[in-house]
Amino acid sequence: MASGEDDDPVIEEIDVYLAKSLAEKLYLFQYPVRPSMSTYDDVNHLSAKIKPKQQKVELEMAINTMSPNYCRSKGEQIALNVDGATYEETNTYSTKIMDKQTFASIQATTNTSRFAAAVFRKGELHITPLQGILQLRPSFTYLDRADGKQREREAANEGGDSSQDEAEEDVKAITVRFSRPESEQARQRRVQSYEFLQRKQAEESWVHLHYHGLKDGRSEHERQYLYCQAMDASDNSELVKTPKEYLAMLMPPLAEEKIVRPTGPSNVLSMAQLRTLPLAEQIKTLMKNVKVMPFSNLMGLLATGIDSTAVLRCIQQVALLVQGNWVVKSDVLYPKNTCSPHSGVPAELLCRGRDFVMWRFTLERWLMRKEVAAIIKLPPEDVKDFLEHMAVPRINRGWEFALPNDGMFIMKxxxxxxxxxMLWLGIQSKLEKVFNFNKDDFIPKNAPAQESVHVSGEQRLKAAQERARQSQPSLQRALLAKRREAPPGSDVQVKQEPLSDGEDGEQPMDTSSATAGSLNGAINGYSGAGSPASDHANGTAPPTELRDFVSKTFKRDSVLTLSELKRLFNLHLASLPAGHGSALMAVSDRMLQDAILLSQCKQILVPFPPQSTAAPDEQKVFGVWETGDALDKHRRLLYELFSSNFRVRRKVIQTRLAQEFGDDLAKTDVDRLLKECCGSLSGWWYLKGTTQS
Known part of the structure; x- marks a missing residue:
C-alpha cells in the first residue's frame, strides 16, 4: 500500500462548496443545431417566456435582414404566406418580412440530480445543482399558420365545398342523456387520456421574462450567486461526510429510482423506449396507437434484424387481417371491466360492435354509418369511433377502408x-347469433364463392398450356376461313407460330384477342365515340369475370387511367383464393380495354402538359359515359371541357354547366360531380389520374 501511495501522490487538495442560491432556478441551455463556435450571445433577444412546471422555454431572436447571406425575397414571401396581404395587430411579422425566429425547448433528460454547474475560483470549486437541461431548436409554428391561410384561400376559391362525410337531414332528433356517476376506472382513464393531459398543460400560463445579455450588469450580479454564500463549514454540512458515507454517495446501492417525470401523455413512447420492451409488447403498443397498418410498415418500425416469422406470430395475438392489412383487435382497445368514454357502454358490447365493422370491411371497401348503427344499435359516438379506427370518410359516399388491399402480403x-x-368464419357465426342477420345480405354481388380447393402454380401453368394447345386448331381454321372470305386485295395474312410456354415459368399470354383483331384491321386508339374491338364477334369476348370487375370498379371510381385500372386488377387477382380466377390469368391490355368499352365507358382524350413524364398507359384516361342517372349529361359536358385543357377552374365548370343546362343544378350535385371525376390542386381541377403534383 505504501508503494502504491508513493506512485500516486496527492498534488493538491481543493475545497468543494455547494451553492444553493440558484439551485431551483438554474437551467442549462443547449443548441444542438448550432455550431459551438457560433453563439447567440450577440444576437438581439426580443422576448423570452417559460412554463416552470413543464420546463418549457421559448426565446424569440431577431434575424439580421441586412446580412449578405439573407435572401430578402424569401423572407418577404414567408411573411406574406403567414400574415397575408392585410396588416393587422396580430400579424407575426409586422415589418412584412421574416425578421425573427422562435426557439422552443424540449427536455434533454428528465433526471438532473447528478448534474451541476461548477465555477473554480482561488483554489475553491463551487457547484450549483441544475433544475433542468433544455435543448432549444428553431420552432416552425409559423408554417402551420401559413398552411391555415392556404387552406382558407383554397376553400374560398372552391366555393366552400361540403366536408360532411354523409348527407344528413336538416332536422335531427335531439337525444337527452343523463350522465351517470363516473366510476373510478373511468376517471383514471379520463385523467390519463391525451386530451386531458394536453388541456392540463395548456392551463399553465406562460411567465414572461426579461433577457439580459452576457455583459449586462444584471447578469454579472446574478453570476455571483454561483458562489457559495456561507463559507463556514458548519453551515455547509452537506459535503462533510465520513469516508463510508461519502463512498455510499458516490456508489449508491442498486435500487429502482423513482424519477419524477414531467406531465405528459402516458401512452406515448419514443422509439428508443419502445425498443427496450419485449417484441410482443412493442407490437401491441404500436397497434394500439396506429390501429391499422400494413405488415411492411410494421417491420420498418421494428429494429432491424428481427425475424418476420416471430413478428407474424406476435401480430396475430393482437390484430386481425382485413384486406391484407392488420387491424388491432377490439379486446386490446377495450379491455374487460372498462366502458366507453363517450356513452358508458360496457367493453363487451363495444367489442361486438367493432368486430361487426371489421367483418364488414373484410367483404367490401365501403360502409355507411347509418346502416352499421341500425344493426349494432350503439350510440353514434361509439360507431364513429369504430369507423375512424380503420376508415376515412368520403363526401356523400360513406366510409372507405383506410388502406388499399395488400395483395402482396396475401400472396407471400x-x-x-x-x-x-378461418378465424373470421368463427367470428361471423358469433355475430350472426348476436345481431340476428343473414350473411348473404352483406356479400357483394358477383363475389366469387369461397372454396377450400388449393391449386398449385405448376398445375395452373399446365392447365393454361393445355388450353392454348387445344384452341390452336380452331384458331387456325378461323384464320383460314377469314382469309377465304376476305375480298381480293385485302391485306390478310395467316402466319403459324409455335406456342410459347412463357418465360421464367410465367403463364403464356392469351394472344387470341390480338390475332382476331388483326383480321379486321388494328384499332388505332379508343376515342370518345369509339366502340369495342370486334373480338367478341369472333368468340373472344372479354371473360365475364373481367367485365364484372371493370363494371364494379367504374361504379366506385368514375374516371380511371388504364395504368391505375391494371394496378387494381392485379390486386384483385392477388386477393382471389387459390383455384379462382383462372380465366383472368392471361388477360391482355386489349382485352382489358374492350371490357372498359363494354361497361358503358369511353376514353377521354385529355391533353397532358408538355413537360409531363406520364407513361402511355397513364395517358389513356377512361370515364363512365352512361349510368342512367340524371348527371350523365353533366358528366359528358365535363369530359368535353377537359378534352381541350388538362386543368380547369371551378368557376369555368359552373359557368359552362349553367349555360348548357340552366341554373337548376344544385351545388351539391356539382360537388358530387367534381368529387367523382376530378381532384383539386392549388385551385385547379384535374381529371383523376392526370394531377401533376
Missing amino acids: HPDVTHRQQ
Whole structure:
C-alpha cells in the first residue's frame, strides 16, 4: 500500500462548496443545431417566456435582414404566406418580412440530480445543482399558420365545398342523456387520456421574462450567486461526510429510482423506449396507437434484424387481417371491466360492435354509418369511433377502408391468410347469433364463392398450356376461313407460330384477342365515340369475370387511367383464393380495354402538359359515359371541357354547366360531380389520374 501511495501522490487538495442560491432556478441551455463556435450571445433577444412546471422555454431572436447571406425575397414571401396581404395587430411579422425566429425547448433528460454547474475560483470549486437541461431548436409554428391561410384561400376559391362525410337531414332528433356517476376506472382513464393531459398543460400560463445579455450588469450580479454564500463549514454540512458515507454517495446501492417525470401523455413512447420492451409488447403498443397498418410498415418500425416469422406470430395475438392489412383487435382497445368514454357502454358490447365493422370491411371497401348503427344499435359516438379506427370518410359516399388491399402480403403468406379466414368464419357465426342477420345480405354481388380447393402454380401453368394447345386448331381454321372470305386485295395474312410456354415459368399470354383483331384491321386508339374491338364477334369476348370487375370498379371510381385500372386488377387477382380466377390469368391490355368499352365507358382524350413524364398507359384516361342517372349529361359536358385543357377552374365548370343546362343544378350535385371525376390542386381541377403534383 505504501508503494502504491508513493506512485500516486496527492498534488493538491481543493475545497468543494455547494451553492444553493440558484439551485431551483438554474437551467442549462443547449443548441444542438448550432455550431459551438457560433453563439447567440450577440444576437438581439426580443422576448423570452417559460412554463416552470413543464420546463418549457421559448426565446424569440431577431434575424439580421441586412446580412449578405439573407435572401430578402424569401423572407418577404414567408411573411406574406403567414400574415397575408392585410396588416393587422396580430400579424407575426409586422415589418412584412421574416425578421425573427422562435426557439422552443424540449427536455434533454428528465433526471438532473447528478448534474451541476461548477465555477473554480482561488483554489475553491463551487457547484450549483441544475433544475433542468433544455435543448432549444428553431420552432416552425409559423408554417402551420401559413398552411391555415392556404387552406382558407383554397376553400374560398372552391366555393366552400361540403366536408360532411354523409348527407344528413336538416332536422335531427335531439337525444337527452343523463350522465351517470363516473366510476373510478373511468376517471383514471379520463385523467390519463391525451386530451386531458394536453388541456392540463395548456392551463399553465406562460411567465414572461426579461433577457439580459452576457455583459449586462444584471447578469454579472446574478453570476455571483454561483458562489457559495456561507463559507463556514458548519453551515455547509452537506459535503462533510465520513469516508463510508461519502463512498455510499458516490456508489449508491442498486435500487429502482423513482424519477419524477414531467406531465405528459402516458401512452406515448419514443422509439428508443419502445425498443427496450419485449417484441410482443412493442407490437401491441404500436397497434394500439396506429390501429391499422400494413405488415411492411410494421417491420420498418421494428429494429432491424428481427425475424418476420416471430413478428407474424406476435401480430396475430393482437390484430386481425382485413384486406391484407392488420387491424388491432377490439379486446386490446377495450379491455374487460372498462366502458366507453363517450356513452358508458360496457367493453363487451363495444367489442361486438367493432368486430361487426371489421367483418364488414373484410367483404367490401365501403360502409355507411347509418346502416352499421341500425344493426349494432350503439350510440353514434361509439360507431364513429369504430369507423375512424380503420376508415376515412368520403363526401356523400360513406366510409372507405383506410388502406388499399395488400395483395402482396396475401400472396407471400397464404398460410397466415387461410388461418385468418378461418378465424373470421368463427367470428361471423358469433355475430350472426348476436345481431340476428343473414350473411348473404352483406356479400357483394358477383363475389366469387369461397372454396377450400388449393391449386398449385405448376398445375395452373399446365392447365393454361393445355388450353392454348387445344384452341390452336380452331384458331387456325378461323384464320383460314377469314382469309377465304376476305375480298381480293385485302391485306390478310395467316402466319403459324409455335406456342410459347412463357418465360421464367410465367403463364403464356392469351394472344387470341390480338390475332382476331388483326383480321379486321388494328384499332388505332379508343376515342370518345369509339366502340369495342370486334373480338367478341369472333368468340373472344372479354371473360365475364373481367367485365364484372371493370363494371364494379367504374361504379366506385368514375374516371380511371388504364395504368391505375391494371394496378387494381392485379390486386384483385392477388386477393382471389387459390383455384379462382383462372380465366383472368392471361388477360391482355386489349382485352382489358374492350371490357372498359363494354361497361358503358369511353376514353377521354385529355391533353397532358408538355413537360409531363406520364407513361402511355397513364395517358389513356377512361370515364363512365352512361349510368342512367340524371348527371350523365353533366358528366359528358365535363369530359368535353377537359378534352381541350388538362386543368380547369371551378368557376369555368359552373359557368359552362349553367349555360348548357340552366341554373337548376344544385351545388351539391356539382360537388358530387367534381368529387367523382376530378381532384383539386392549388385551385385547379384535374381529371383523376392526370394531377401533376
